[in-house]
Amino acid sequence: FRSAMSSHSVWIFCGKFGVGILALGVAVRVLKIARGVRVRKYQKDPRRLQWSEADKRVAKLDPLPAVRDMAKEAQADGSAAAKFLTEFQNRAKTCTEITNCVTEFLADAADAAKKLTSISTSDRQALPLCGVPFSVKECYAVAGTPSTHGLQRYKGVALPNDATLVKMLKAAGAIPFCKTNVPQIMFSWECSNPVYGTTSHPLHRQFIPGGSSGGESCLINQRGSVIGIGTDIGGSCRIPAHMAGCVGIKATKNRLSVKGKARPTLYGDGQENIASCAGILGSTVDDVAAFFEGVLSPKVIEVGIQDDPYMLPMTWDTAKVSSKAPMRFGFYDDDGYIEAAPACRRAVRETVAALRAAGHEVVEFTLPNGQLAFETFVALITCSSPLIAEELRGDTVADSLVVGVQAAALPPAVKRFAAAAKSSSSQLFSRLIPIIGEKQTSAVYQHVANAQKVKTALASAMREANVDVLLSPAFALPAHPHCTGKDVLPAVSYTSIYNVVDYPAGIVPWTTLKPTDKWDKSLGRDKAVEARMMESYNLALGTGCPFPIGVQLATKPYQEEALVKAMRIVEECARRQL
Numbered sequence: 001f002r003s004a005m006s007s008h009s010v011w012i013f014c015g016k017f018g019v020g021i022l023a024l025g026v027a028v029r030v031l032k033i034a035r036g037v038r039v040r041k042y043q044k045d046p047r048r049l050q051w052s053e054a055d056k057r058v059a060k061l062d063p064l065p066a067v068r069d070m071a072k073e074a075q076a077d078g079s080a081a082a083k084f085l086t087e088f089q090n091r092a093k094t095c096t097e098i099t100n101c102v103t104e105f106l107a108d109a110a111d112a113a114k115k116l117t118s119i120s121t122s123d124r125q126a127l128p129l130c131g132v133p134f135s136v137k138e139c140y141a142v143a144g145t146p147s148t149h150g151l152q153r154y155k156g157v158a159l160p161n162d163a164t165l166v167k168m169l170k171a172a173g174a175i176p177f178c179k180t181n182v183p184q185i186m187f188s189w190e191c192s193n194p195v196y197g198t199t200s201h202p203l204h205r206q207f208i209p210g211g212s213s214g215g216e217s218c219l220i221n222q223r224g225s226v227i228g229i230g231t232d233i234g235g236s237c238r239i240p241a242h243m244a245g246c247v248g249i250k251a252t253k254n255r256l257s258v259k260g261k262a263r264p265t266l267y268g269d270g271q272e273n274i275a276s277c278a279g280i281l282g283s284t285v286d287d288v289a290a291f292f293e294g295v296l297s298p299k300v301i302e303v304g305i306q307d308d309p310y311m312l313p314m315t316w317d318t319a320k321v322s323s324k325a326p327m328r329f330g331f332y333d334d335d336g337y338i339e340a341a342p343a344c345r346r347a348v349r350e351t352v353a354a355l356r357a358a359g360h361e362v363v364e365f366t367l368p369n370g371q372l373a374f375e376t377f378v379a380l381i382t383c384s385s386p387l388i389a390e391e392l393r394g395d396t397v398a399d400s401l402v403v404g405v406q407a408a409a410l411p412p413a414v415k416r417f418a419a420a421a422k423s424s425s426s427q428l429f430s431r432l433i434p435i436i437g438e439k440q441t442s443a444v445y446q447h448v449a450n451a452q453k454v455k456t457a458l459a460s461a462m463r464e465a466n467v468d469v470l471l472s473p474a475f476a477l478p479a480h481p482h483c484t485g486k487d488v489l490p491a492v493s494y495t496s497i498y499n500v501v502d503y504p505a506g507i508v509p510w511t512t513l514k515p516t517d518k519w520d521k522s523l524g525r526d527k528a529v530e531a532r533m534m535e536s537y538n539l540a541l542g543t544g545c546p547f548p549i550g551v552q553l554a555t556k557p558y559q560e561e562a563l564v565k566a567m568r569i570v571e572e573c574a575r576r577q578l
Contacts, residue, residue: 054097058202061091061223064283067132067290070226071173074131075124078117081131085113085177088133088225092178095224099205101215102178102224103138103196104145109177116173127173128294134174135220135228137213138182138196141260142166149262150184150193152395163260164308165229165278165295171303172294180215180228185388186262187381188212188400189239189492190485198482202244203545207479210240216281217244221548227287230279231261233271234381235475235495237279238552241507242474245548247288247567248281249506250498252557256295259308263391270387273380273448274499285508285571289564292316312558320561327566329355330365330467335497337370338428338490339530341537343517344473347510347549351471354573365465367472368457372450373500374493379435379447382408386438399483408437426528428490455501462556469566474507474550480536487532498554504563505554508570511577512546 065084074080089105096102116124116131124130141147141163148154166176184193191199191214199214201207202222209218213230217240220228230237232250241248256278282288294300296316304311331352333345355362385408392405410418415434423430439447462470476491498505519537522530540547553570555563 052098054094057094058098058222061094064223064226066284067129067227067282067287070132071128071130071290071294074116074173075127076121078119078124078131081113081116081175082110084131085109085133085175088177092135092219092224095219095222099202099209099218099222100197100199101180101209101218101222103181103215104179106142106145106176106178108144109133109175112170112175124173126299128297128300129169129291130173132174132227133177133225134169135216135225136166136176136179137216137228137230138179139186139231139262140166140179140229142176142179145179147262148193148195149186150182150195150398151391152194155195161260164257164304164311166260167307168257168295168300168304169229172297172300174294178219178225180213180219182213182215183211184398184401185391186212186231186233186236187388187404188398188485189235190398190400190482191215191240192398192400192482194396194398200482201479201547203547204479204543206481207540207543207545207547208243208482208485209479210243212236213248213279213281214240214244217241217246217248220244220246220281220283223283227280227282227291230281231258231276232279232499233274233276234377234499235492237281238495238505238507239475239492241281241509242550242552243479243548245509245550246281246283247285247506247508247571248279249288249560249563249567250279250504251277251560252504253277253502254310254312255314255504255558255560257304257308257311259311270384271381273383273444273451274377275502277499277502285564285567288506289321289568292560292564293318314558317561321565321568323565326361327468327562327569328466329360329362329469329471329566330462330465331362331471332365332367333473335367335370335472335493337374337493338476338533339523339525340473340476340494341478341517341533342519343478343511343513343549344476346517347551348471348473350577351510351551351570351573354577355570358569358573358576360569362471363465363467365467365470366461367497368461369454370493370497373454373497374490375431375435376447376450376454377496377500378432379439380444380451382436383439383444385409385436400485403486404436407433410437426526428526428529432489451500454497458501459556468555468562470554471570472552472554474552477533477537478513478540478547478549481539484532484536488529488536490529491533494552502557503554504557504560505552506563506567507550507552508567508574509548510551510570510574511549513540513549514546515541515544517541
């Protein structure tokens with residue numbers, strides 16, 4: 001018996017060892033990659049980070065003017081557009097010296113501003129965003145500029161046409177003046193690529209500003225732009241808004257056009273199950289509201305529909321935003337899947353208390369299917385992994401992508417072995433490994449059915465609780481050091497669920513990280529993941545930096561007006577706390 005057991009154990013060991021060697025061989029063969037994009041090494045002591053002259057100039061920048069005020073002034077006097085443009089170009093140049101947030105300044109912006117002086121006052125008054133400078137996430141097509149997505153093969157390849165949303169903003173009188181940095185292929189909430197380098201947090205150079213719209217959030221936080229356009233497929237507008245400290249909204253699919261945003265097979269038309277949606281980042285909720293009013297005004301929306309017939313012909317309903325009808329909020333500070341950090345939970349509890357103090361009805365809400373929602377998100381978002389690998393082939397690969405791309409390329413049998421090996425240390429990652437990567441059609445159908453299950457359950461739960469708006473943590477963590485996002489992947493579950501169900505969702509800045517926000521003990525759902533998250537969180541806490549902490553709000557599909565109304569209510573409560 002002992003001899004048989006010994007032989008059997010050797011057989012199992014050899015089998016596992018052989019599969020392990022196979023896994024390593026496949027990983028090396030599939031992607032022969034460089035070491036990754038260089039980033040500054042993390043410094044634990046923030047006192048070693050001396051303020052530069054650029055930091056001092058940013059600190060002296062005037063508060064941002066409101067979108068409505070700029071448009072009103074430019075409508076009355078066309079020359080104001082050139083004044084605003086020059087001001088924001090200078091602001092942005094100073095900001096990018098610090099954080100490397102701008103990839104390019106647009107050469108024809110001055111001509112666009114000058115044209116506004118040659119038309120009549122009445123014609124300018126018909127332009128709802130007349131003379132307002134806006135920044136553009138690098139992935140959007142702007143005629144005459146490249147859209148690289150952080151891939152070196154597209155560096156210097158100018159595109160012939162504007163994205164539909166850029167055309168609409170121009171039709172509203174707004175002026176694009178710069179493009180902002182993104183993570184490579186925009187499949188990360190970090191912000192680094194081999195074309196433009198690394199964008200860092202305004203408060204600490206060794207920390208990320210969030211992503212993938214990280215350049216936008218940095219620029220707006222530093223007062224280098226008042227409004228900008230981004231994208232959101234798992235939190236790409238909301239995570240940077242939370243981490244850098246600005247307002248960010250993900251729209252429902254097709255409420256705003258995404259035509260001309262990103263390469264079709266990489267991050268656009270080919271990914272419909274978890275749709276990449278247009279997003280807006282701004283300094284205040286009212287700036288974002290003014291954006292929606294302008295870009296979804298009757299004449300401007302016609303421009304969009306002519307260029308993109310799949311954009312919904314839904315004009316903005318200002319009356320719904322200004323309505324005095326009460327809203328009932330449902331809140332949760334735990335999605336039942338991964339524990340949010342203490343500061344992120346505190347932000348939700350403080351918001352609840354402030355809303356109640358202001359007379360609003362707020363009830364506790366239990367989020368259904370948190371685990372299924374995230375696993376469905378991972379399964380569907382990684383179906384295009386062979387296309388992603390092909391885009392990355394021969395390029396320097398950003399640190400945030402290396403492990404994920406290699407894992408997705410492994411054969412199913414190797415993934416099952418890796419999942420089994422991981423199960424003893426992390427059940428959470430053990431469940432994710434087999435569902436990452438390319439899938440058979442039948443498997444895709446099953447995951448799409450799971451997404452529908454999540455949608456049905458959430459709608460039913462909101463109906464039973466009789467809530468109009470959901471309030472939750474913006475993300476499971478505040479800003480964290482560069483190159484650590486891959487270790488805390490489940491932290492994105494708080495944002496990604498609203499991509500799975502396709503709800504509009506937005507971030508309002510609420511508080512900052514405080515020394516009292518200690519995280520000494522986790523819930524123990526998955527000790528390996530929670531240990532990495534606690535480590536990342538405590539590094540942020542140890543800097544002493546007041547990293548921004550936002551809260552997230554979400555409404556049912558195509559209720560962006562209700563979302564903006566709710567965000568305005570929360571923003572007003574936040575101002576009362578100051």
